Amino acid sequence: MRPGDRWTLAGARWSRGGGDGAFTVTDPATGETVGEVPVGTAVDVAAAVAAATRAAPGWAATAPAERGAALHGAASAVERHADDLAALVTAEMGKPADDALGGVRAGIGTLRQYAELGPLHGGRSLQGGWSAADFMAREPLGLVAIITPWNDPVAIACGLIGAAVVTGNTVVHKPSERTPHTGALLTELLAGSLPAGVLNMVSGDGTTGEALAGHPDLDAIAHVGSTRTGRRVAELAAASGAKTLLENGGADPLIVDADVDPAWAAEQAATGCFANAGQICTSVERIYVHGAVAKDFVAALTARAQALRPGPGDDPSTELGPLVDERHRSQVHEQVEKAVADGARLRAGGRIPDGPGCFYPATVLDYCTDHMAVMAEETFGPVAPVRAVASFEEALDRANRSRYGLAATVLTRDMAHAQRAWRTLKAGTVKINAVFGGAPGGAATPRRASGRGFGYGPELLDEMTAVKVVHLETDVS
Structure with a gap:
């Protein structure tokens, strides 16, 4: 199931949209063409914004229970086409099939979560005098632009769109130019259960995103993606006064x-560094290992990296899929080469393989230093840079020497160390003894250069609403 020429949705009208510009999406495993996509124009953006504006009053006035029921319907539509969406994710960005389907199922679960929580979302009241009452009511922000990434395009979009529409906002969605077919099909499935104009869409590249984020009629912009783009979104929002929800890059330690057992720690590190070829917002980007276990840890991590089976995402035996495109692979390899030139020791990987596609091997580097880009910046690839430290305190100190603050992980048997870590680390999420995981409905709020505002969880409903304080006097005599 492909979107065909349905690339722009404004109200009830789908169209191809775009002007003279277009770009080609290729399968990163084979190099074969997935499709050609038009670059949405400022005219397309204006039409989508106008449709969302027209729909806003009626949707805001819709009973919360009705909005929740509509979102349940949208979740069911996505569920019916879960395999189609997963196949598109694999074709466009290379994610192994099981992981791609897992992302779709996570998105469905998030839609149902918000369908249930949305009607229960409210404010609070205060008792003043006998004839007066004060209350804080939650209201929709209004019109929300949602710009979603390519690395988990269904789960993230479902979370942001679901929270926005269930709280009474209307939305203009701009999917990543790297996964536009996935974004278009997902939008079509969601919009089919919503009144016309509640969910709209424009496809395109960075110029389309710029036109959308800079539109003066927006009330909020939610963006998940690179730090550079997030900063530009913040600049545009500052000019219009739109609220921003930003999850930017990270350099998660x-x-x-x-x-700890170094072999077990190496398995955790391999999962954190190599899952989805390192293309996860909260991937492990730098490792600080105590010198007492460093040698055994690096040896075990190297063996695990060398054992991973690379291949296309539609092969069930694949453990390491390709990077999203050649441009991204070049950026990852450049960081690795520069680290080696600056003294890092290459233990595994680090070389671009022959053949088609954008594959990059699981790579282990040790003797890394904090000034290397592979440690200081977000690599977003299957790279594990390691630095040995003399103490737990040194590890905490070095972990905090970063402009980012998305997430951090600590592996320790010492609960005093665990307590000190979560108290000390300057990150929105701290994970103890597991690189991934967490309870359903868990929220996250990045810090510093990694962004601002809650993403996911019940707290996202707060972010998608504004508080109105009301003082009501009933005695008019």
């Missing part, structure tokens, strides 16, 4: 304490 992993700390390995002296008292």
Whole structure:
């Protein structure tokens, strides 16, 4: 199931949209063409914004229970086409099939979560005098632009769009230019259960995103993606006064304490560094390992990296899919080469393989230093840079020497160390003894250069609403 020429949705009208510009999406595993996509114009953006504006009053006035029921319907539509969406994710960005389907199922679960929580979302009241009452009511922000990434295009879009529409907002969705077919099909499935104009869409590249984020009629912009783009979104929002929800890049540290089994720690590190070829917002980007276990840890991590089976995402035996495109692979390899030139020791990977596609091997580097880009910046590839440290305190100190603050992981048997870590680390999420995981409905709020505002969880409903304070006097005598 492909979107065909349905690339722009404004109200009830789908069209191809775009002007003279277009771009080609290729399968990163084979190099074959997935499709050609028009570049949405400012005219397309204006039409989508106008449709969302027209729909806003009626949707805001719709009973919360009705909005929740509509979102349940949208979740059912996505569920019916889960395999189609997963296949598009694999074709466009290379994610192994099981992981791609897992992302779609996570999105469905998030839609149903918000369908249930949305009607229960409210404010609070205060008792003043006998004839007066004060209350804080939650109202929709209004018109929300949602700009979604390519690395988990269904789950993230479902979370942001679901929270926005269930709280009474209307939306203009701009999917990543790297996964536009996935974004278009997802929008079509969601919009089919909503009144016309509640969910709209424009496809395109960065120029389309710029036109959308800079539109003066927006009330909020939610963006998940690179730090550079997030900063530009913040600049545009500052000019219009739109609220921003930003999840930008990260350089998430992993700390390995002296008292853990180095083989187990290496398995955790391999998962954190190599899952989805390292293309996860909260991937492990730098590792600080206590010198007492560093040698065994690096040896085990190297063996695990060398054992991973690379291949196309539609092969069930694949453990490491390709990077999203050649441009991204070049950026990852450049960081690795520069680290080696600056003294890092290459233990595994680090070389671009022959053949088609954008594959990059699981790579392990040790003797890394904090000034190397592979440690200081977000690599977003299957790279594990390691630095040995003399103490747990040194690891905490080095982990905090970053402009980013998305997430951090600590592996330790010492609960005093665990307590000190979550108290000390300057990150929105701190994970103890597991690189991934967390309870359903968990929220996250990035810090510093990694962004602002809650993403996911019940708290996202707060972010998608504004508080109105009302003082009501009933005695008019």
